[in-house]
Amino acid sequence: MYLAYDYPLLNVFWTMLWFFLWVLWIILLFRIITDIFRDKDMSGWAKAGWLVLTILLPFLGVLVYVIARGKDMGRREIAQARAQQRDFDAYVREAASGGTRPSSVDELARLSELRSRGDITAEEFDRAKALVLTDDRTAPSPDPRPGRS
Known part of the structure; x- marks a missing residue:
């Protein structure tokens, strides 16, 4: 009946503080374990050593790892x-463009048609064909006709 008197408000505060710190500790421990496995520069033995240290001596292991x-x-x-954002942006660009990109064969056929109609010269055709065959798609493809870009 008089339970509130047995557990004062200051004890409730300390209990909540310790619980919060315990949750924070668990989150930090899992982030460190994730980082151990994420590091590509660390050898397998080093990963195993850090993992054993953080599991067997958690407070000391985490403190030493963070330092x-x-x-x-x-x-x-x-x-x-950043890598995840780059992958996501590439996916969005691909999805927005309908996922279809003209193949090298289609581009060569279009260039051949332009050359046969006389819209481009043989030199321009060879230059554009070289770009298609090297698959240089990082820069926007300019109009192969001189003076028109």
């Missing part, structure tokens, strides 16, 4: 986020 590799841990996470 020794904390800066690189952030860099790896940023690199992974």
